[in-house]
Amino acid sequence: MNNGLHKLQKPPRVKRTIGIGFPFNISFMEKKTGERDSKENQIRSFDDGERTPWLSARTESYEKYVNSTYAYVIKETEEPIQEASKLLTELNTILGTAPLSFDGDDEESIRQRRLEAARQTKRDERKEELLIKLTEIKEFIENADEKxxxxIEMAGNILSVHTSNYWRGILKVSGADVRTVTPVLEFGDFEGRIKYEERKKILISRIDQALERGGCADEKDE
Incomplete structure (x- = not known):
């Protein structure tokens, strides 16, 4: 099972501003960009505050980054999710198989009871293996979700820092003409998050139900 999720272990790469590839002070450049945009009357007022093309570009970049990150995690978790689906199917088959009953004291009935007991032992052993594997997959998914x-929180913090740098430039030039101390960042629906959350919710629910049926419910729920 892939448990690296290497992209999530690296700092978010959110597009910031012109000059990111140059050896200059980024915060200084962003502040200067804000001053320039204010002087060029790039500020547009709305009911909830002011926006500029720079802010719109940054929020668009952030939305794309967040959606691409969700898409990355969906891709990286596809294999364990498919494995979980197969394991759940097998587990449900085992849990739905009732032991066969053979009455009588004749030799054939005794032989069949012994064979069925051996088969049931194998089913029980396989059930335990499946429960362990499903628990591991659930932990992997939950760990991936935490990462x-x-x-994404780190990416949001980066966006906030660079937006704050930019807005200081706006305030320096516009001053009292700007109603908001901090600009309004308006985001659309994160389609990647919607798809990711739906898949995660369904999978975790199915695994939890299977673990409960198999007698492996979390101790905290007991």
Whole structure:
């Protein structure tokens, strides 16, 4: 099982501003960009605050990055999700198989009871193996989810820092003409998150139900 999720272990790469590839002070450049945009009357007022083309470009970049990150995690978790689906099918088959009953004291009935007991032992052993594997997959998905949320939070923090640098330039030039101390960042629906959350919710629910049926419910729920 792939448990690296290497992209989530690296700092988010959110597009910032012109000059990112140059050996200049980024915060200084962003502030200067804000001053320039203010002087060039790039500020547009809305009911909830002011926006500029620079802000719109940054929010668009952030949305694309977040959606691409969700798409990355969906791709990286596809294999364990497919494995979980197969394991769940097998487990449900085992849990739905009732032991065969053979009455009588004749030699054939005794032989069949012994064979069925051996088959049931193998089913029980396989059930335990499946429960362990499903628990591991659930832990992997939950760990990936934790890393994903942390990574996106870091990306949001980066966006906030660079937006703050930019807005200081706006305030320096516009001053009292700007109603908001911090600009409004308006985001659309994160389609990647919607798809990811739906897949995760369905999978975790199916695994939890299977673990409960198999007698492997979390101790905290007991």
């Amino acid at each position: 994903l949320l942390h990574h």
